[in-house]
Amino acid sequence: MQDLSNFRKSYEKFDLNESDVTDNPLELFRDWFNEAVDHDAVDEANAMSVSTIGLDGFPKTRVVLLKRYSENGFVFYTNYESEKGRAIEANPHVCLSFFWPGMERQVIIKGTASKLASNLSDGYFESRPKLSQVSAIISPQSQVVPSREYLESKQKELTEKSGDHLERPKYWGGYIVFPQSIEFWQGRPNRLHDRIRYELNDAYDWVINRLAP
Numbered sequence: 001m002q003d004l005s006n007f008r009k010s011y012e013k014f015d016l017n018e019s020d021v022t023d024n025p026l027e028l029f030r031d032w033f034n035e036a037v038d039h040d041a042v043d044e045a046n047a048m049s050v051s052t053i054g055l056d057g058f059p060k061t062r063v064v065l066l067k068r069y070s071e072n073g074f075v076f077y078t079n080y081e082s083e084k085g086r087a088i089e090a091n092p093h094v095c096l097s098f099f100w101p102g103m104e105r106q107v108i109i110k111g112t113a114s115k116l117a118s119n120l121s122d123g124y125f126e127s128r129p130k131l132s133q134v135s136a137i138i139s140p141q142s143q144v145v146p147s148r149e150y151l152e153s154k155q156k157e158l159t160e161k162s163g164d165h166l167e168r169p170k171y172w173g174g175y176i177v178f179p180q181s182i183e184f185w186q187g188r189p190n191r192l193h194d195r196i197r198y199e200l201n202d203a204y205d206w207v208i209n210r211l212a213p
């Protein structure tokens with residue numbers, strides 16, 4: 001048994017007040033994201049967890065990379081036939097979350113995922129290094145495979161036989177998650193943390209509330 005009850009950290013770096021928050025959560029997200037990118041203690045600020053409700057009824061969370069965000073949503077790329085792709089097909093409600101320990105900050109976004117326009121997925125696929133393109137093509141993401149050697153031989157085969165241009169396979173591309181709620185969590189001393197949640201109402205206005213920690 002490993003007892004971790006003494007693992008305890010006081011969060012003291014920043015605070016989050018109603019008077020500081022912007023009307024639009026995207027602006028606050030952009031500020032926090034850029035601060036995370038610039039912070040020495042944060043590696044891969046764009047790594048985020050994506051939770052889906054699986055076909056087996058269980059939620060599942062895994063890390064992907066945020067590749068773009070705007071008013072229209074948050075974009076990541078993956079295999080549409082992967083476990084997450086199949087889950088999104090059946091239930092597009094997802095949750096994205098960022099934890100930036102160096103900033104003592106968490107952001108949780110609930111939203112609806114849809115496939116990104118194919119020309120945007122094409123553009124991103126073309127911008128990737130060839131070996132990344134090859135891996136995306138030959139990897140039946142989330143399927144059982146016989147061995148690592150099997151994948152390496154598929155990778156070698158396609159790398160050798162293909163020219164400079166590889167077409168994006170239809171089973172690989174982006175999802176864009178349109179946010180319904182965005183919650184900002186700032187760690188504070190003595191566990192009295194700050195939580196500010198933005199929720200879209202029926203008129204598509206953002207409603208801002210403070211939540212108890």
Ligand SMILES: Cc1cc2nc3c(=O)[nH]c(=O)nc-3n(C[C@H](O)[C@H](O)[C@H](O)COP(=O)(O)O)c2cc1C
Pocket residue numbers: 044047060062063064065066076077078079082083084085141142
């Ligand atoms: C830091 C990090 C970044 C990752 N980025 C991606 C990504 O952008 N897209 C992706 O499909 N998987 C990415 N993965 C792998 C996923 O976590 C996951 O293993 C994969 O997408 C298969 O998930 P699924 O079987 O639940 O669909 C990343 C993993 C880590 C740890």
